[in-house]
Amino acid sequence: MDFLAPVINGFGVVLEPMNLLYCLIGVVIGMLIGVLPGLGPAATIAILLPLTYGVEPVTAIIMLSGIFYGAQYGGTITSVLLRLPGEASSVVTVFDGFALARQGRAGTALGIAAIGSFFGGTVAIIGLTLLAPVVAGFALDFGPPEYTALAMLGILLVATVSNGSKLKSIIAASLGLLLATVGRDTFTGEARFTFDNLSLADGLDFVPIAMGIFGLGEILYNLEERHNKVQAPAKVANVWPSRKDLKESSGAIGRGSLLGFFLGILPGGGATIASLAAYAMEKKRAKNPERFGRGAVEGVAAPESANNAAATSSFIPLLTLGIPANATMAIIFGALLIQGVTPGPQLVQNDPELFWGVVNSMYIGNILLLIMSIPLVGVFVKILRVRAAILAPITVLITLIGVYTINNSIFDIWLVIVFGLLGYLMKKFGFEPGPLVLAFVLGSLLEENLRRSLLVFGGDAAGFITRPISGILLLVFVVVMLLPLLQKALRKTRATAPAVEALHDEKEKV
Amino acid sequence: MTSASNEARPSGGSVKHAAAGNGTSPAIADELVEPLTPEQLAAEWDEERPPHAGPLANVAAAVAAAALGVAGLVMSVGMGLGSPEKPEPGLWPFIISLVMIAMSVSLLVFGRKRLDAEAFSSSSWQVLAGVATLVGFVLVVGVAGFEIPTLLLTFVWLRFLGKETWRMSVVLSFAVTAAFYLIFVVALSVPIPHLF
Numbered sequence: 001m002d003f004l005a006p007v008i009n010g011f012g013v014v015l016e017p018m019n020l021l022y023c024l025i026g027v028v029i030g031m032l033i034g035v036l037p038g039l040g041p042a043a044t045i046a047i048l049l050p051l052t053y054g055v056e057p058v059t060a061i062i063m064l065s066g067i068f069y070g071a072q073y074g075g076t077i078t079s080v081l082l083r084l085p086g087e088a089s090s091v092v093t094v095f096d097g098f099a100l101a102r103q104g105r106a107g108t109a110l111g112i113a114a115i116g117s118f119f120g121g122t123v124a125i126i127g128l129t130l131l132a133p134v135v136a137g138f139a140l141d142f143g144p145p146e147y148t149a150l151a152m153l154g155i156l157l158v159a160t161v162s163n164g165s166k167l168k169s170i171i172a173a174s175l176g177l178l179l180a181t182v183g184r185d186t187f188t189g190e191a192r193f194t195f196d197n198l199s200l201a202d203g204l205d206f207v208p209i210a211m212g213i214f215g216l217g218e219i220l221y222n223l224e225e226r227h228n229k230v231q232a233p234a235k236v237a238n239v240w241p242s243r244k245d246l247k248e249s250s251g252a253i254g255r256g257s258l259l260g261f262f263l264g265i266l267p268g269g270g271a272t273i274a275s276l277a278a279y280a281m282e283k284k285r286a287k288n289p290e291r292f293g294r295g296a297v298e299g300v301a302a303p304e305s306a307n308n309a310a311a312t313s314s315f316i317p318l319l320t321l322g323i324p325a326n327a328t329m330a331i332i333f334g335a336l337l338i339q340g341v342t343p344g345p346q347l348v349q350n351d352p353e354l355f356w357g358v359v360n361s362m363y364i365g366n367i368l369l370l371i372m373s374i375p376l377v378g379v380f381v382k383i384l385r386v387r388a389a390i391l392a393p394i395t396v397l398i399t400l401i402g403v404y405t406i407n408n409s410i411f412d413i414w415l416v417i418v419f420g421l422l423g424y425l426m427k428k429f430g431f432e433p434g435p436l437v438l439a440f441v442l443g444s445l446l447e448e449n450l451r452r453s454l455l456v457f458g459g460d461a462a463g464f465i466t467r468p469i470s471g472i473l474l475l476v477f478v479v480v481m482l483l484p485l486l487q488k489a490l491r492k493t494r495a496t497a498p499a500v501e502a503l504h505d506e507k508e509k510v
Numbered sequence: 511m512t513s514a515s516n517e518a519r520p521s522g523g524s525v526k527h528a529a530a531g532n533g534t535s536p537a538i539a540d541e542l543v544e545p546l547t548p549e550q551l552a553a554e555w556d557e558e559r560p561p562h563a564g565p566l567a568n569v570a571a572a573v574a575a576a577a578l579g580v581a582g583l584v585m586s587v588g589m590g591l592g593s594p595e596k597p598e599p600g601l602w603p604f605i606i607s608l609v610m611i612a613m614s615v616s617l618l619v620f621g622r623k624r625l626d627a628e629a630f631s632s633s634s635w636q637v638l639a640g641v642a643t644l645v646g647f648v649l650v651v652g653v654a655g656f657e658i659p660t661l662l663l664t665f666v667w668l669r670f671l672g673k674e675t676w677r678m679s680v681v682l683s684f685a686v687t688a689a690f691y692l693i694f695v696v697a698l699s700v701p702i703p704h705l706f
Binding site: 164165167168170171174175177178181185187188190192193216220221223224387388389390392393394396397400401404405408410413414417420421424427428429430431447450451454455458459460461 | 560563567568570571575578579582585586589593594595596597598599600601602603606607609610613614616617620621624626627628630631633634636637640641644645647648651652656660663664667668671672673674682683686690694698700701702
């Protein structure tokens with residue numbers, strides 16, 4: 001039971017009034033912004049990063065993760081009430097959630113979603129508590145070759161698993177890697193891609209890139225009258241689900257939570273895939289699957305439990321290996337680095353207060369989310385009526401002034417604008433912004449470990465393959481690379497189910 | 511379905527479309543009767559999707575990315591590649607540039623026909639106008655403080671990009687500027703250039 005001592009100490013950290021307060025602030029802000037269509041968790045966290053500069057690292061990360069799972073739930077509210085998923089992981093919730101709302105049962109859908117999210121989150125935190133130290137212990141033996149392979153695999157998985165064109169995603173990732181090389185070379189000190197500009201000599205900062213590509217890019221994209229077809233949200237009554245609803249959905253919540261937990265750990269997995277998979281699984285299991293899409297409570301319960309579980313368990317690779325599993329985790333990774341915390345296997349040992357403080361804050365955050373979400377539904381419906389036209393300039397100004405406050409630098413504001421424009425153009429041309437940001441974050445880690453490994457191997461790249469762990473990771477890398485070709489070949493011989501195609505189209509839309 | 515009979519008509523007849531610019535879509539209350547299947551919903555979303563830009567957009571994107579890759583390639587050769595035993599600063603950017611070029615060429619060859627790019631429309635000018643206001647903001651903020659550019663930017667976004675009323679735009683832009691002043695200057699003492 002030795003391992004429990006730091007876990008319990010972690011609760012001491014969370015229960016400090018300051019941390020509790022920031023956890024509450026994070027969850028509330030996350031929910032509020034998650035409710036607004038257009039800004040997902042990644043954008044929200046990116047825009048709010050400067051808020052965390054003045055506080056302790058533990059407090060900052062507690063707040064950012066609060067924003068993360070708060071936004072996860074906020075996205076559900078718009079899915080159910082407006083048929084507008086706040087973010088990709090709430091897309092499937094639209095089917096049954098909106099159908100329920102049309103039958104006047106929006107409250108039931110939201111209540112079930114809140115309970116499912118709470119349960120999924122809690123299952124994943126327990127899993128995180130048990131599994132993270134094990135993974136971290138295992139990863140302590142990782143050397144540069146293992147990290148090289150792991151980072152490469154992480155970037156590739158995020159690029160190929162994300163929606164849209166794989167080729168475009170890999171191009172975006174390459175651009176992220178190139179941007180990461182700007183500045184002085186860590187080994188020789190030589191300037192790279194700085195064009196004799198002093199502001200570029202230390203390399204590009206992560207924050208203006210994330211705030212530009214996710215935050216400003218998103219706002220510019222929404223300027224084009226796309227979300228203006230706002231409908232008045234459905235009336236919400238009976239937020240408490242009936243005993244019958246709970247009984248019907250309990251199995252779906254349990255299965256969704258477990259599935260979500262495991263899919264969340266995998267790099268590239270994350271909440272979106274988890275919610276799609278959980279929905280598909282419930283539909284397959286159901287005695288009469290035709291109920292799905294017409295207001296089946298399981299159709300809300302399963303994906304909502306799964307996406308919350310996955311969102312939480314995706315902290316495992318980040319905190320124990322130092323490899324973010326998706327774009328949102330990449331932003332939290334950047335936030336940790338800015339706070340002087342390097343996530344990785346040593347974190348659990350060297351900084352148990354931070355590690356367990358953050359992990360345990362999730363229990364509290366999920367309870368807060370559950371307590372607040374049900375009674376506050378009415379407030380959220382009101383927020384939905386605030387027009388995007390009013391919010392846009394406010395968000396833009398928060399972004400511009402916020403980024404200035406980090407280094408007191410006008411140059412950083414220019415960077416946000418440049419990357420905002422880039423983010424907008426990427427969305428227009430069908431490039432996912434996630435792989436770029438993730439690759440940028442992992443870029444220097446990847447290069448450093450690659451070059452170190454080459455030095456260790458005396459230039460013989462075969463060393464990567466002969467070491468068991470890096471060898472296996474690289475094998476997985478190759479398989480993932482070749483998978484699309486295999487699938488294409490298979491698809492030609494077999495007709496695919498139209499429903500699955502429809503689901504994928506949905507994903508691409510968001 | 512317990513209370514469905516009473517609750518089936520959310521918001522009743524008072525449903526308003528906030529931006530019913532086209533005026534063709536019926537009020538939600540009328541659509542309530544038939545729930546949609548995922549397939550129908552997908553089809554409906556498909557119709558609402560903005561028009562795609564056609565294959566030329568992908569060609570343009572591929573060419574732009576390839577050009578970037580070539581530039582990266584040339585510059586990284588200039589930095590010196592070294593050898594695998596003794597890698598020099600240019601080696602890593604060289605490898606990435608190669609990947610980028612390879613992927614861009616593949617996009618040009620295989621992905622040309624994909625229709626995942628969105629066409630620019632007349633409202634795309636709004637984005638350009640929005641970016642122009644941001645550029646103006648940065649140019650002025652260092653010289654004249656943040657209050658006036660904040661006021662102007664909020665006003666332009668509300669009145670011209672957001673199509674709010676004159677009154678609403680004036681009142682809100684003053685309110686927003688005051689709020690930012692109170693938060694950033696008074697409460698947080700952020701050293702942002704300011705007039706007062």
